[in-house]
Structures are given as structure tokens and as C-alpha cells.
Amino acid sequence: xxxxxxxxxxxxxxxxxxxxxxxxxxxxxxxxxxxxxxxxxxxxxxxxxxxxxxxxxxxxxxxxxxxxxxxxxxxxxxxxxxxxxxxxxxxxxxxxxxxxxxxxxxxxxxxxxxxxxxxxxxxxxxxxxxxxxxxxxxxxxxxxxxxxxxxxxxxxxxxxxxxxxxxxxxxxxxxxxxxxxxxxxxxxxxxxxxxxxxxxxxxxxxxxxxxxxxxxxxxxxxxxxxxxxxxxxxxxxxxxxxxxxxxxxxxxxxxxxxxxxxxxxxxxxxxxxxxxxxxxxxxxxxxxxxxxxxxxxxxxxxxxxxxxxxxxxxxxxxxxxxxxxxxxxxxxxxxxxxxx
Amino acid sequence: xxxxxxxxxxxxxxxxxxxxxxxxxxxxxxxxxxxxxxxxxxxxxxxxxxxxxxxxxxxxxxxxxxxxxxxxxxxxxxxxxxxxxxxxxxxxxxxxxxxxxxxxxxxxxxxxxxxxxxxxxxxxxxxxxxxxxxxxxxxxxxxxxxxxxxxxxxxxxxxxxxxxxxxxxxxxxxxxxxxxxxxxxxxxxxxxxxxxxxxxxxxxxxxxxxxxxxxxxxxxxxxxxxxxxxxxxxxxxxxxxxxxxxxxxxxxxxxxxxxxxxxxxxxxxxxxxxxxxxxxxxxxxxxxxxxxxxxxxxxxxxxxxxxxxxxxxxxxxxxxxxxxxxxxxxxxxxxxxxxx
DNA sequence: CTGAAAGCGCTTACAG
DNA sequence: CTGAAAGCGCTTACAG
Numbered sequence: 001x002x003x004x005x006x007x008x009x010x011x012x013x014x015x016x017x018x019x020x021x022x023x024x025x026x027x028x029x030x031x032x033x034x035x036x037x038x039x040x041x042x043x044x045x046x047x048x049x050x051x052x053x054x055x056x057x058x059x060x061x062x063x064x065x066x067x068x069x070x071x072x073x074x075x076x077x078x079x080x081x082x083x084x085x086x087x088x089x090x091x092x093x094x095x096x097x098x099x100x101x102x103x104x105x106x107x108x109x110x111x112x113x114x115x116x117x118x119x120x121x122x123x124x125x126x127x128x129x130x131x132x133x134x135x136x137x138x139x140x141x142x143x144x145x146x147x148x149x150x151x152x153x154x155x156x157x158x159x160x161x162x163x164x165x166x167x168x169x170x171x172x173x174x175x176x177x178x179x180x181x182x183x184x185x186x187x188x189x190x191x192x193x194x195x196x197x198x199x200x201x202x203x204x205x206x207x208x209x210x211x212x213x214x215x216x217x218x219x220x221x222x223x224x225x226x227x228x229x230x231x232x233x234x235x236x237x238x239x240x241x242x243x244x245x246x247x248x249x250x251x252x253x254x255x256x257x258x259x260x261x262x263x264x265x266x267x268x269x270x271x272x273x274x275x276x277x278x279x280x281x282x283x284x285x286x287x288x289x290x291x292x293x294x295x296x297x298x299x300x301x302x303x304x305x306x307x308x309x310x311x312x313x314x315x316x317x318x319x320x321x322x323x324x325x326x327x328x329x330x331x332x333x334x335x336x337x338x339x340x
Numbered sequence: 341x342x343x344x345x346x347x348x349x350x351x352x353x354x355x356x357x358x359x360x361x362x363x364x365x366x367x368x369x370x371x372x373x374x375x376x377x378x379x380x381x382x383x384x385x386x387x388x389x390x391x392x393x394x395x396x397x398x399x400x401x402x403x404x405x406x407x408x409x410x411x412x413x414x415x416x417x418x419x420x421x422x423x424x425x426x427x428x429x430x431x432x433x434x435x436x437x438x439x440x441x442x443x444x445x446x447x448x449x450x451x452x453x454x455x456x457x458x459x460x461x462x463x464x465x466x467x468x469x470x471x472x473x474x475x476x477x478x479x480x481x482x483x484x485x486x487x488x489x490x491x492x493x494x495x496x497x498x499x500x501x502x503x504x505x506x507x508x509x510x511x512x513x514x515x516x517x518x519x520x521x522x523x524x525x526x527x528x529x530x531x532x533x534x535x536x537x538x539x540x541x542x543x544x545x546x547x548x549x550x551x552x553x554x555x556x557x558x559x560x561x562x563x564x565x566x567x568x569x570x571x572x573x574x575x576x577x578x579x580x581x582x583x584x585x586x587x588x589x590x591x592x593x594x595x596x597x598x599x600x601x602x603x604x605x606x607x608x609x610x611x612x613x614x615x616x617x618x619x620x621x622x623x624x625x626x627x628x629x630x631x632x633x634x635x636x637x638x639x640x641x642x643x644x645x646x647x648x649x650x651x652x653x654x655x656x657x658x659x660x661x662x663x664x665x666x667x668x669x670x671x672x673x674x675x676x677x678x679x680x
Numbered sequence: 681c682t683g684a685a686a687g688c689g690c691t692t693a694c695a696g
Numbered sequence: 697c698t699g700a701a702a703g704c705g706c707t708t709a710c711a712g
Binding site: 048051278 | 388391413417420446562566591592594621
């Protein structure tokens with residue numbers, strides 16, 4: 001910048017002002033500076049700018065895993081929304097681990113980010129509370145906690161209940177949930193903590209309808225879904241309605257059922273959660289709980305930019321609306337004959 | 341850091357050295373400094389460090405779109421591999437646009453990144469050549485260009501040919517390609533430039549086998565695949581073997597065929613490209629060209645770290661091995677003979 | 681093994 | 697509208 005200033009015969013301050021428009025510069029000087037910048041191929045040094053300004057124009061987005069239907073989509077939408085707000089984004093993978101999430105906060109405190117959006121699964125409410133005092137942060141509500149932190153939450157229990165009611169209304173009598181982390185030892189996988197309220201919503205509806213409610217958990221991947229399907233078919237009473245706590249699990253369940261020649265929706269109805277892009281294109285297409293991503297993303301941006309501007313503002317909590325999208329996997333064929 | 345130094349009764353240099361281990365520090369001093377750092381909750385300022393060191397420890401990863409089966413997976417793998425090499429990663433979306441790709445280079449030149457991995461579709465060979473002189477860069481070979489830039493390329497033509505040969509070997513007589521960007525006006529979508537060599541490989545094999553080869557293109561999304569399926573079924577001669585230039589397109593094609601009660605593999609065989617995670621779990625599971633992502637990612641990391649260390653090193657080009665993974669979508673039921 | 685000085689490249693705050 | 701001085705928080709290079 002000093003070189004440009006010397007070449008143009010002005011001070012570095014004037015170059016800075018011509019470039020950033022923070023102070024008025026005469027049209028003539030501005031043009032001269034711009035030409036010189038262009039000719040010399042000058043590029044501002046962001047490290048120096050960040051050091052002086054004490055901000056970077058970059059926000060962190062910390063998600064458990066990038067290679068996941070839901071989080072890939074969510075990250076993509078967040079990146080675009082922040083770009084519209086004039087902020088660059090960095091996407092970090094935490095692997096749903098304490099360490100990964102702490103790293104995201106550390107990177108934020110290192111002044112690498114002006115703020116952080118985190119889908120937290122590995123840290124406790126108390127830890128996030130403490131960390132949120134040092135960094136502008138918005139928590140995406142995978143856990144239903146954090147009353148003192150800005151948060152955009154899903155109504156997990158309510159929406160799971162709505163999905164389960166769909167199964168009941170379609171005539172299912174033997175329900176099952178795939179992905180509720182209730183092993184024989186009672187331990188809860190951190191990656192599955194978000195699914196506890198969904199399981200609650202499921203069980204509430206099953207109990208209210210007086211229906212049996214089986215529960216299997218093998219992990220959170222498609223492969224886990226395949227294994228869950230096998231376990232469902234080994235139950236003494238085969239379920240006829242399955243609620244999966246994510247679409248990814250549902251994809252595996254559909255595959256696992258097909259492996260055993262069990263038909264959907266003829267023999268079993270299946271409903272998922274997240275309404276990822278592929279749900280529409282599967283055969284059968286998958287019914288699913290669809291959170292309103294426009295609201296989720298818009299509120300995350302709004303809350304974070306507000307928090308960056310005013311670190312002392314009172315915490316806000318927003319709940320994202322949802323719908324249950326019905327597709328082939330829960331639609332009984334009209335011309336159906338009784339099973340042989 | 342100055343405060344920590346004062347508190348510990350040493351110089352800032354000693355704090356820096358205790359923290360970074362660049363120079364030996366007596367065990368006693370080191371422990372004292374570490375305790376003080378811990379107690380005061382000190383965190384290094386990365387902007388200042390970057391400014392002084394002239395490097396950030398961050399690499400940029402620029403992909404056309406995050407919300408895509410293939411690029412979500414690829415980004416995820418690259419992030420992990422760079423982490424193992426001690427480098428943080430920033431994932432940028434370019435939307436396959438000139439502007440997006442130029443922005444990725446600009447961010448790199450701004451000293452925000454030490455290097456850049458880019459899956460480029462929007463920039464010309466000449467432009468990338470010029471930009472690569474200012475920034476350590478590795479090009480992922482969506483385009484088959486760039487002899488003077490470090491590049492990790494796919495053997496697109498060869499692998500597409502191998503996939504097509506699979507269809508021929510399975511008895512298909514009327515081939516079709518989905519996703520080759522050959523509109524009536526001859527214009528090529530930038531997002532589809534990578535698919536031209538795949539189309540070449542397909543047509544070469546079709547011609548060598550003396551088979552007809554239809555060609556449809558509607559875009560690169562699942563929805564485009566659905567539309568392509570419809571167009572295939574409207575052809576005077578319905579194809580019995582379909583090569584899709586991506587798995588995402590294939591997912592749409594499978595859905596579109598199901599909409600018209602056309603069965604896979606009984607009526608039509610389908611093969612995709614990329615071997616994304618979901619290909620295994622679809623019903624029918626999808627045969628696909630599987631690039632060796634371990635090699636792709638490993639070589640990208642190797643070439644970029646080498647280039648960062650030695651900006652003047654001669655350019656290297658690596659080609660990624662592939663396999664064709666056969667699954668249900670091209671496996672004829674045993675009790676069926678190929679058509680006469 | 682430890683430290684004092686200088687400077688990375690900007691922008692803030694003060695001055696005119 | 698323009699500029700000179702100072703300083704953001706580190707690390708490099710020199711010295712002992």
C-alpha cells in the first residue's frame with residue numbers, strides 16, 4: 001500500500017480510503033489511486049487489516065459432518081445466506097466430538113472468525129454458556145438446552161409426534177422407531193443426543209394411541225439403517241409403521257427392508273426426518289418431517305449479525321416451523337388386495 | 341502476550357517460544373509460562389501471527405457446490421486429509437461460476453490461504469495458468485487442461501468407456517447417455533464441461549460396438565435426471581442401457597423411469613458415475629464408476645504442500661485410478677436371457 | 681537459553 | 697478532503 005501511495009503521490013491513508021470508501025476522497029484522487037492499484041496489481045493484506053480492525057468479515061459454521069445429507073444442505077444454505085449479508089463463511093467439521101467443537105470455539109476466539117454458528121452435540125450446556133461469553137455464537141438447536149445463548153431450535157418432539165401421528169392415521173398398529181439411542185446399558189451416544197426429544201414425541205403418540213412401540217438403534221448412517229431393518233424383521237411382532245429419526249437412517253431402512261423382500265408401503269410404512277433432497281427421488285419416495293430451512297437459516301444469520309453488533313444483547317431463542325411432507329412411503333395403494 | 345510475559349516475569353519472546361517451541365526454553369521457564377497462559381486464559385492472535393509469519397496454516401478448498409453428493413463427500417475427505425497434514429481448511433462454494441472461482445483465487449492472494457485446491461469449471465486454462473503463478477494451487481481435473489499447473493485428474497474418457505462397455509457386455513443394444521451437454525445450439529453449459537470427455541468415452545464404445553447412441557441433457561440435478569428419463573421414454577426406440585454422467589443424475593433417472601413403470605434392471609440397465617455413498621443403498625442399488633478418492637485426496641494434499649514449500653517446483657500431473665462397481669442396476673436377473 | 685529492537689501492512693484517532 | 701503518527705499483536709533477526 002505504501003508503494004502504491006508513493007507511485008500515486010499520495011499518502012497510504014488516501015489509498016486506504018479510496019479502496020474502502022470509509023472517508024470521502026475527491027473523485028480525481030480516487031481515480032488516480034484506482035488506476036495505480038490496478039496497474040501495480042495491488043491486493044490488500046487481510047491479515048494486517050484484521051489485526052487492525054479487530055474483525056475478519058468471516059463467520060465460522062461448525063457442523064458435525066459435511067458428508068451428510070442434512071448438514072451438507074444446511075451448510076450450503078448458511079454459506080449463501082451469510083454471503084448475502086456480506087460475510088464470508090468457513091465450514092468446520094466437528095465430528096460431533098467435544099474436541100471438534102472446542103476447536104471451533106478456539107478458532108473463533110483466535111479472532112479467526114467474527115462469530116460462530118454451531119450445531120453442537122458434544123458440549124454441555126454449561127460449557128457452551130461459558131464459551132458464548134467470549135465469542136458471538138448462535139447455537140443450532142440439536143440439543144434442547146442453552147437458554148442463555150442465542151439459539152435456533154427445532155421443535156423435535158412436536159414434529160416427531162406429527163410424523164408418528166401420520167403413521168397412526170394411515171392405519172399402522174405396531175410402531176417402531178429407528179435411531180432412538182436406548183441401548184441395554186442406557187447409554188446415549190453423543191451423536192444421537194438430538195434424537196432423544198424425537199423419541200419422546202414418538203413414544204407419546206404411540207402410548208396415547210395404545211399401540212406397541214419397538215425401538216432399535218445401531219448408529220446414524222445408512223448402514224446403521226440397514227442393520228436396524230434386519231432387527232425390526234426379527235422382532236416377534238413385525239412392525240407395520242416405522243419412524244426414522246433421520247432421512248439418512250430411513251434410506252438404509254428402505255434398503256434393508258428390500259433385502260428381505262419386504263415392500264414399502266404395501267407391508268410397512270416408513271417416515272423420515274429432515275426432508276433432504278433425495279427423499280423426493282427415492283423409489284418409493286420418502287415421507288419426511290421438513291423443517292423450514294429458510295427460517296432456520298435466516299434466523300441464524302439475523303441472530304449472529306445482531307450478536308456481533310451488540311455482544312451484550314439479551315439472548316433470543318427461535319423455533320423453526322415444520323411440515324410433514326407425505327410421499328409414497330406412507331401412502332397406501334388404493335387398489336390394494338389383502339396380503340396372501 | 342505482553343501481559344502474560346509481564347505476569348510471568350519474562351520477555352514476550354520467551355512466551356512465544358514456550359508456546360511454539362521454535363527455540364529451546366528451559367523446562368522450568370516453560371512450565372511457568374504455560375501455567376500463566378492457562379491461568380490468564382491467553383489465546384494467540386492469529387491475525388498478528390499470520391501478518392508476521394506470512395502464512396496462515398489454512399488452505400482453501402473451492403468446489404462448485406457443497407450440497408452435492410460428490411462434492412460434499414470430496415470436501416469432507418479433503419478437510420480430513422489436510423487436518424492430518426496440520427493444515428486447516430476453508431471450503432468455498434464457487435457455483436461453477438467464473439466469479440466464484442475468481443473469488444477463491446482472490447481470497448488466496450489476499451494471504452487468507454497458504455494454498456488453494458480448486459475444482460475448476462468456470463475459468464479457462466489461460467486464466468488458471470496466470471493465477472497459479474501468484475498462489476500455490478492444485479487443480480482437480482474436472483477439465484482436462486492445465487499442463488503447467490499441478491493437477492489431479494480423472495481419466496474421464498476411459499472410465500466412461502469402461503462403464504459403457506459394462507452395458508454392452510450385459511447385452512444392451514440401444515444405448516443412451518444422460519448429461520452430455522449437446523443442445524441443438526451446440527452450446528456447452530460450464531457446469532457440464534467436465535462431462536464432455538465422459539461423453540466421448542461413451543460414444544467411442546457405442547460406435548465400436550456398432551450400437552445406436554441417444555443423448556439427452558437437461559441439467560445436472562436429480563430433477564434433470566427425471567426429465568431425461570421422460571425424454572428417453574419418448575424416443576422412437578426406447579434405450580435398454582443408460583449411462584449417466586453423475587450418480588445424482590442417475591438417481592433422477594431411476595425415479596423418472598419408475599414414474600413410468602419402467603423397471604430397472606428388467607427393462608433398462610443404468611450405470612452412474614462417482615460412486616457416491618447412496619449408490620449402494622438405492623433400490624435397485626446403482627452400478628457406478630468409482631474414482632479412488634484415497635488417491636485423489638492424498639495426491640491433492642501432497643501436491644499442494646509441495647507447492648507451498650517450493651513455489652518454483654515443476655508442475656506435476658496425477659491421474660486417479662478408478663473401478664467400475666457393479667450393483668443391481670446392471671445385473672440381469674439370472675432367469676432371463678438377453679434379448680435376441 | 682533469553683532478550684531488546686524492529687517491523688509485518690494495515691487502520692484508528694488526531695490534526696489541519 | 698488529506699496526512700503524520702501510533703499501534704494492532706505477534707515473530708524475525710540480531711545480540712549476548
